[in-house]
Amino acid sequence: MTIAVGNTITYNDLIQDALTKIKSKCANIDGFASNVPASLKNGSTVNFHSQSFTQTLVPAIGYKSVARSAHTSYIRGTVNDSALTTVSSDTVKSELENFLSSRGVLVQAGTLISFKNMMTFYNNLASFLSAKLIYVTNAMNSGVFIFYNPLAVTYPTVSLTSDNTEYSSEEITTTVTDLLNAVNNVSNVHYASTTISYACSSSSSSSSSSSSSSSSSSSSSSSSSTYIVYMDI
Amino acid sequence: MALDLVTYESLRNVVVNWIKSNCSNIVNYNGINNSVKNGYSYRIGSSSSGSAYSERANGTISSPLTSAISASQVDTDMNNFWALIGSPSGNISSDNFYKIINDLCCFCATKLAFITSQSNNSNASSVKYLIYWTNNNNYKFQEVISSSSLKLHLIKASDVNMLISNLINMMCTIEGTIRIVPCKYNFSFG
Numbered sequence: 001m002t003i004a005v006g007n008t009i010t011y012n013d014l015i016q017d018a019l020t021k022i023k024s025k026c027a028n029i030d031g032f033a034s035n036v037p038a039s040l041k042n043g044s045t046v047n048f049h050s051q052s053f054t055q056t057l058v059p060a061i062g063y064k065s066v067a068r069s070a071h072t073s074y075i076r077g078t079v080n081d082s083a084l085t086t087v088s089s090d091t092v093k094s095e096l097e098n099f100l101s102s103r104g105v106l107v108q109a110g111t112l113i114s115f116k117n118m119m120t121f122y123n124n125l126a127s128f129l130s131a132k133l134i135y136v137t138n139a140m141n142s143g144v145f146i147f148y149n150p151l152a153v154t155y156p157t158v159s160l161t162s163d164n165t166e167y168s169s170e171e172i173t174t175t176v177t178d179l180l181n182a183v184n185n186v187s188n189v190h191y192a193s194t195t196i197s198y199a200c201s202s203s204s205s206s207s208s209s210s211s212s213s214s215s216s217s218s219s220s221s222s223s224s225s226t227y228i229v230y231m232d233i
Numbered sequence: 234m235a236l237d238l239v240t241y242e243s244l245r246n247v248v249v250n251w252i253k254s255n256c257s258n259i260v261n262y263n264g265i266n267n268s269v270k271n272g273y274s275y276r277i278g279s280s281s282s283g284s285a286y287s288e289r290a291n292g293t294i295s296s297p298l299t300s301a302i303s304a305s306q307v308d309t310d311m312n313n314f315w316a317l318i319g320s321p322s323g324n325i326s327s328d329n330f331y332k333i334i335n336d337l338c339c340f341c342a343t344k345l346a347f348i349t350s351q352s353n354n355s356n357a358s359s360v361k362y363l364i365y366w367t368n369n370n371n372y373k374f375q376e377v378i379s380s381s382s383l384k385l386h387l388i389k390a391s392d393v394n395m396l397i398s399n400l401i402n403m404m405c406t407i408e409g410t411i412r413i414v415p416c417k418y419n420f421s422f423g
Contacts, residue, residue, distance in 0.1 A: 049420035053288075075277055075290050075420045080356055137413055139268075139294065139350040144413040180251045180341065189347040189413065191359035196351075198278025198290040 011109045011121065015100065018125055019093055026133065026148040028086045039077060039142040040192050042084040048140050048196075049075040074199045077140060081193035084136060087150045099128050099155065131155045134190035142192070149190070241321040241333055241378075248337045249311050253304045256345065256365035262301030266360040268352035269416050271296040275353055277420070292418040298348060302365050307344075310367055314340050314375070321378040332376050339375045348414040366414060 027033035038044040055070045100106040103124045113121065131152040137144045257265050267273045274293040281287040315321075318336045325333060346369070349361035 048418075049422075051422050073280075073288060073290065073422050075292070135347065135413055137349060139416050139418045141417050177247060177251065180248065189349050189361045191349045191351065191361060193356040193359065194351070195356050196277055196292075196354040198280075200280055200288075 009113050009118070010111060011105060011113055014113065014118070014121055014125075015096070015106070015109065019096060022092060022096070022129075022133070022148065023089055025146050026092075027145040028084075028147045029092060030089050031086055033145070035143075036145055037142050039079060039138060039140055039194070040084055040136050040145060042079055042081050045076060045078045046140075047074050047076055072201045074201070076197050076199060077138075077194040078197070079192055079194055083134065083149050083151050083190060084147065084192060085150070087148050091150065092148055095132070095150075096128060100124065103127075127156045130188055134188055136190045136192055138192040138194055140194070147190070239325050240323055241325055244325070244333055244337060245311065245315065248340065249307055252307050252341075252345065252365060255363060256302070257362040258298065258302050258364045259304055259307070265298070265362055266350075266352060268294060268350040268358070268360060269296055269298055269348045269362065270294065271299050273350075273352075277354060289423050291421050291423060293421070294350060294416060294418060296348065296350075296416040297366070297368070297414055298364065298416070302367055306367050307365065310344060311340065314372070317372070317377075318375050319377040319379060329378055332378050336375050336378065339372055342374075342412060343369055343372050346412045346414045348416050350416045350418075364414065 023029050027036050032041065037046075039046045039048075050072055052072045053068070053070060056068050097106055105121060105124055131154060132149055134147050134149045134152075135144055136147045253259055268275075271294060273296075274291060277290040277292055279287055279289040314336075321329070321333065344366055346364055346366040347361060348364050349359065351359040
């Protein structure tokens with residue numbers, strides 16, 4: 001948004017600018033952006049790491065050496081996070097308008113905005129963004145994406161609400177503190193809720209190692225080549 | 234307007250004091266969960282066949298979070314940043330008000346970062362912290378403030394454009410994904 005000589009600024013200008021910016025920044029509005037990895041989408045199962053092992057003889061203390069079958073081991077993650085879904089742009093527009101209305105801003109949509117009210121507007125917008133925009137990531141090298149969180153319904157309060165044009169020293173301190181609280185709200189960071197598991201897949205070609213494979217965790221998946229091994233954290 | 238009652242130093246102190254009392258690696262480094270500290274390792278799972286053989290799956294964190302930061306480091310860093318923006322002092326003029334807000338947001342966007350990880354296989358074990366990142370000096374949108382060009386009113390279109398530009402920078406402070414500190418599991422089998 002640029003302002004030329006003679007132009008004026010209304011709340012509508014700021015609201016439309018905010019909506020455009022939100023839509024352009026979020027990777028889950030009207031579908032996922034093409035570069036969002038599966039590890040940040042609800043319901044996905046992703047292999048974070050895998051390694052193939054060839055058949056080996058493993059010495060066992062007090063026993064004969066045993067053959068370990070060829071297999072591939074995996075470290076997997078299953079994303080179970082209902083915030084990591086898509087949302088429509090109509091929903092975003094509706095939620096922003098409802099929020100601003102609840103803060104007494106939208107009712108003034110067509111009116112000119114004063115210097116101080118612009119600051120108040122942006123503080124309220126920061127409050128909205130600090131709840132609805134989340135930095136989605138995990139510790140599995142998935143990158144960082146901004147998502148619009150349709151589940152967020154609690155917004156930080158904004159102390160400065162007066163609509164007169166005077167600015168006191170105390171109010172400016174309040175304004176800056178409000179901004180700091182909103183901008184640095186750690187709850188904006190959203191760790192993609194992920195269940196990690198360890199699994200082995202036996203190779204079908206390892207027929208010579210039948211004795212070892214049958215004794216390991218055969219009970220969990222006798223009809224499948226894949227089984228989940230116990231966790232021992 | 235009553236902006237002439239406010240000084241640059243007073244706003245600077247608000248920010249510095251806020252940082253000192255809110256960043257986890259300043260307030261209580263030992264209280265930070267180990268899963269976001271460099272070198273943290275845990276066993277994801279293992280397989281075995283009696284005592285015959287065992288395979289272990291491990292995850293080890295690499296992270297820039299290695300030690301506590303002293304509160305005085307914030308003063309040092311802010312002093313350096315203050316010089317970078319022209320060492321403004323005294324009363325704030327209305328046109329410079331948004332500049333100083335912009336600059337303070339720039340400092341926060343650079344020096345304050347979020348770090349997050351999970352400590353075991355469970356969904357419920359993720360943690361996240363606001364930390365002070367003293368080694369990051371890559372300021373993105375600071376503006377030099379000239380205290381001598383004191384104007385008390387926004388009267389030109391260029392003034393308003395400047396104001397809008399600064400406000401958008403402040404929004405970018407919120408939106409910037411650069412503030413997530415890389416914290417990554419390296420997985421291995423052993």
